[in-house]
Amino acid sequence: MAEVEGELPDELALLWGRRSGGRRGPRPELDVNAIVAAAIAIADADGLDAVSMARVAKALGFSTMALYRHVDSKEQLLALMWNESASTAHQIEITGSTWRERLRSWAALQQGMLAAHPWLAQMPVTNPPMGPSAFAWIERGLAALADTPLRDDEKLEVLGAISAYALAEARMAFDEAAAAARRRKEGKPVVAFENVLRLLADPADYPNLARLAASSPPAPVVGEPGYAETLDASQSFGLELLLDGVAAAIARAEARVQPVVPDSRDVQGRRGAPR
Numbered sequence: 001m002a003e004v005e006g007e008l009p010d011e012l013a014l015l016w017g018r019r020s021g022g023r024r025g026p027r028p029e030l031d032v033n034a035i036v037a038a039a040i041a042i043a044d045a046d047g048l049d050a051v052s053m054a055r056v057a058k059a060l061g062f063s064t065m066a067l068y069r070h071v072d073s074k075e076q077l078l079a080l081m082w083n084e085s086a087s088t089a090h091q092i093e094i095t096g097s098t099w100r101e102r103l104r105s106w107a108a109l110q111q112g113m114l115a116a117h118p119w120l121a122q123m124p125v126t127n128p129p130m131g132p133s134a135f136a137w138i139e140r141g142l143a144a145l146a147d148t149p150l151r152d153d154e155k156l157e158v159l160g161a162i163s164a165y166a167l168a169e170a171r172m173a174f175d176e177a178a179a180a181a182r183r184r185k186e187g188k189p190v191v192a193f194e195n196v197l198r199l200l201a202d203p204a205d206y207p208n209l210a211r212l213a214a215s216s217p218p219a220p221v222v223g224e225p226g227y228a229e230t231l232d233a234s235q236s237f238g239l240e241l242l243l244d245g246v247a248a249a250i251a252r253a254e255a256r257v258q259p260v261v262p263d264s265r266d267v268q269g270r271r272g273a274p275r
Contacts, residue, residue: 011076015131032070036080048119083131085117090136094144102144107162114170121170149253158246169235180222194219
C-alpha cells in the first residue's frame, strides 16, 4: 500500500495527540500519561533495561493487556518516555547575547536533561526524535543561531552535531559508571585510562602517550572525588572545539554573502574603454 502524504504513523499520532490514547475497552482511569510517568519512574530508579510493559502494568495495578489498549508496543512507550523527559524544552530559556553563548546555553540545558535521566543515553536510535519536545529543542536551537548567515539546513546540521556530541558523552559516562559499579561489586579494581597510561606506556614504544602520562596528574576513577569535575572539564573542552568549528562555518558563510566590491581601477578602465 502506498504511503499517503500527510498521514502520520500511529506512534507519531499518539505523540502529537492526534489519536486517543485509549481506543478499546473500559477502565478510563488508566491513560497514556500515567503509563509514561510510571515507566520514567522505573527507568530513573533502575535503568532502561528494567522497563517492560509487564513491570509498568504491575506498578500501576493493571494487567499488561490493559496497557496495550493505550500503547501499542515497548518501542512506542520509549518514544513517549523520551518526549516527556525532554518536555523541559517547552519552558527553557536560552541565554546569551551572541550565537556562541546561546549555543553553549542550549547545549548545557541538553546535558542537564541527560544528567537528570541517564537512561536517555541508552535509548535505541532508530529515527530522529519527532515528537513535540524534540521540535521544541530544535526550534530553540535554531533561534540561537538566528543572527548568523548560516542557511537553515546548515543550522540544523550544527544542532545535530552538538546533540550527537552530548549524547555520545552521556552514553560513554553511563557505560563507564555501569562498568565500574559491576567491577566493584565483583571485587575487581577500577582504574582510569590516564592512570593505565602512566603504568604501561613505555616511552620506547609509545613516546607520545608516555609524554602525555608524565605531564598529567593522576586522574580520579569513576565515583572518586574529582571525577565529576574532570568529566565536566572534558565535556566543556569538547563543546568548545565544536563551537570553534561552528565559528569557522559562520566565517565561510559570511564570505559567501559578502558583496564583491569592484576595484576602482577596473571601473575606470571600463569607463574609458571604447564601445
